[in-house]
Amino acid sequence: MSTVGYAWIQNAVEAPDFLGTQQARLAPVNRIERLPEGALLVPHKLAPAQGLLPQALFAIKHEGVRLDLLAAALHRIPPDQLVDLVRAAPNGVYTRKLCHLWEGLHRQRLPGLGDPGVAAAYVPLFDPGDYIVGAPHRDARWRVEFNGLGDLSFCPMVRKTPELTRLLQKDILGQVQAFADGIGEAMLERALSWAYLSETEGSFAIEGETPSQDKAALFAGLLKQAHERRPLTEGLLVELQNAAISNPFDKAVQFRVEQNRLQKDAPDAAGVTYVPPWPDLAVELMDKLMALGNHRPQHLDPLVHAAVVSFAFVLIHPFMDGNGRLSRFLMHHCLGQSGRLPPQFLLPISVAMKKHEAQYLQALTSFSRPARQLCGVSWAGDEHYSYEWAEGADAWFRYMDLTGCAEFALRMAEAALDTHLRQEVDFLGLFDRVARFINDRYDLRSSDLTTLIVTIFQNGGKLSNRRRKRFAERVPDHVLDAVEMAVSRAMQGLPLTEDEDEGQD
Numbered sequence: 001m002s003t004v005g006y007a008w009i010q011n012a013v014e015a016p017d018f019l020g021t022q023q024a025r026l027a028p029v030n031r032i033e034r035l036p037e038g039a040l041l042v043p044h045k046l047a048p049a050q051g052l053l054p055q056a057l058f059a060i061k062h063e064g065v066r067l068d069l070l071a072a073a074l075h076r077i078p079p080d081q082l083v084d085l086v087r088a089a090p091n092g093v094y095t096r097k098l099c100h101l102w103e104g105l106h107r108q109r110l111p112g113l114g115d116p117g118v119a120a121a122y123v124p125l126f127d128p129g130d131y132i133v134g135a136p137h138r139d140a141r142w143r144v145e146f147n148g149l150g151d152l153s154f155c156p157m158v159r160k161t162p163e164l165t166r167l168l169q170k171d172i173l174g175q176v177q178a179f180a181d182g183i184g185e186a187m188l189e190r191a192l193s194w195a196y197l198s199e200t201e202g203s204f205a206i207e208g209e210t211p212s213q214d215k216a217a218l219f220a221g222l223l224k225q226a227h228e229r230r231p232l233t234e235g236l237l238v239e240l241q242n243a244a245i246s247n248p249f250d251k252a253v254q255f256r257v258e259q260n261r262l263q264k265d266a267p268d269a270a271g272v273t274y275v276p277p278w279p280d281l282a283v284e285l286m287d288k289l290m291a292l293g294n295h296r297p298q299h300l301d302p303l304v305h306a307a308v309v310s311f312a313f314v315l316i317h318p319f320m321d322g323n324g325r326l327s328r329f330l331m332h333h334c335l336g337q338s339g340r341l342p343p344q345f346l347l348p349i350s351v352a353m354k355k356h357e358a359q360y361l362q363a364l365t366s367f368s369r370p371a372r373q374l375c376g377v378s379w380a381g382d383e384h385y386s387y388e389w390a391e392g393a394d395a396w397f398r399y400m401d402l403t404g405c406a407e408f409a410l411r412m413a414e415a416a417l418d419t420h421l422r423q424e425v426d427f428l429g430l431f432d433r434v435a436r437f438i439n440d441r442y443d444l445r446s447s448d449l450t451t452l453i454v455t456i457f458q459n460g461g462k463l464s465n466r467r468r469k470r471f472a473e474r475v476p477d478h479v480l481d482a483v484e485m486a487v488s489r490a491m492q493g494l495p496l497t498e499d500e501d502e503g504q505d
Helices: 006-012 052-062 067-074 079-088 093-106 162-169 172-182 185-206 213-227 234-244 279-294 302-316 323-338 349-355 357-374 394-398 403-439 446-458 465-471 477-491
Strands: 024-026 040-042 137-139 144-146 272-274 375-379 385-389
Touching (some): 052 093, 172 302, 185 213, 185 323, 213 323, 234 279, 234 323, 279 394, 302 323, 349 357, 349 403, 357 375, 357 403, 446 477, 465 477
Antiparallel strands (some): 137 144
């Protein structure tokens, strides 16, 4: 199998495999074909020459824009090759894109080239039909519009895959508004009380923790700040980090100034699963990420924006502890700042993430697993680790492909609404119906009735023998039977009538 385009460049510069299935290869086909998993099949007659420049031209023409691999190639392509290309055809779209990127990355003009004489129309760097794009910034010299989600110092990428397009067409936030409008103010308040508590527990559960009452209350208070009009700053994030963790020795005063790592299974270098960017780069990227978080491009979907900010944050890992919990808070922060949610509305996205932990891990490792190869880690015992970064490693952190992360975030937002919030509202309706029915007929403590309805519901409409024995001293058997029957019938959508009663007080 012979690779071409970005896959060829990836091999040539000895980069980790960030492409995954998004690779182009030569195949016995008559025209270029794209497979469902993203691979590109290329006929031998269209194979580019064996060199970084012809492969880059092929890639940017047929595979779109991968700034990480283009940066790696353009730092190795002799500038005179680009100059010759311009002189031969100054208006070529893909030549202009490469020259625009070369000068932007090197922060200088191509040597020996004055006015390139471009007379063609402006062209967007990222095709809006294939990518989530930002506000365009024009380069008059090459007549190219840089329309990424940032600039060349930090520009995460999200591709418009069929899955992402399908999710965007659902207008999930529009459904949220319709849901909130349709259930009434009192029911909405009860559902949101559940959402704040469950989101807190879910976020801690993802970290393998069960929060104390004080920690849970503190984090729930943080979630309620998501709707406050406060721009992201280092000071705010430090404040939130301090509130999100309880160990005083892990509370930050600024973004980290030492190398961090993620580790499990083994206490040495073999157990290191991810090395986030070195401190100076992390601080630089955080400045750019906060700017993106504070200024959502006008046509960028708020959920995609929230996903990019959240996942980029956790991959940059700007603190020594608390990054995961803060990353999920940032999703709520971005949605709260968007103005697309009802006041104080909270989508319990962490609850959905906990239910789909394998997918969450897959979204994270789509970047972190290949990124692990960017840094050689050595261990000299105890906490003595040393780190050796590959040449040009910063490019992969500057230009993360967060497509899978965005798809996952939108799926979780949809599940948070359709599976969790709607189910909670349905349960609250069932609870009210059964409670009224039982209270009209029997005299029970409200706390006992609440516990019985919840436990019977959670047990599929049955009251366990253990629970029955627990309540036997203060609730007659026939009343327990009545509560069980009422919950069971309500779960089946059946009417609650006098026929189900076995007796009266």
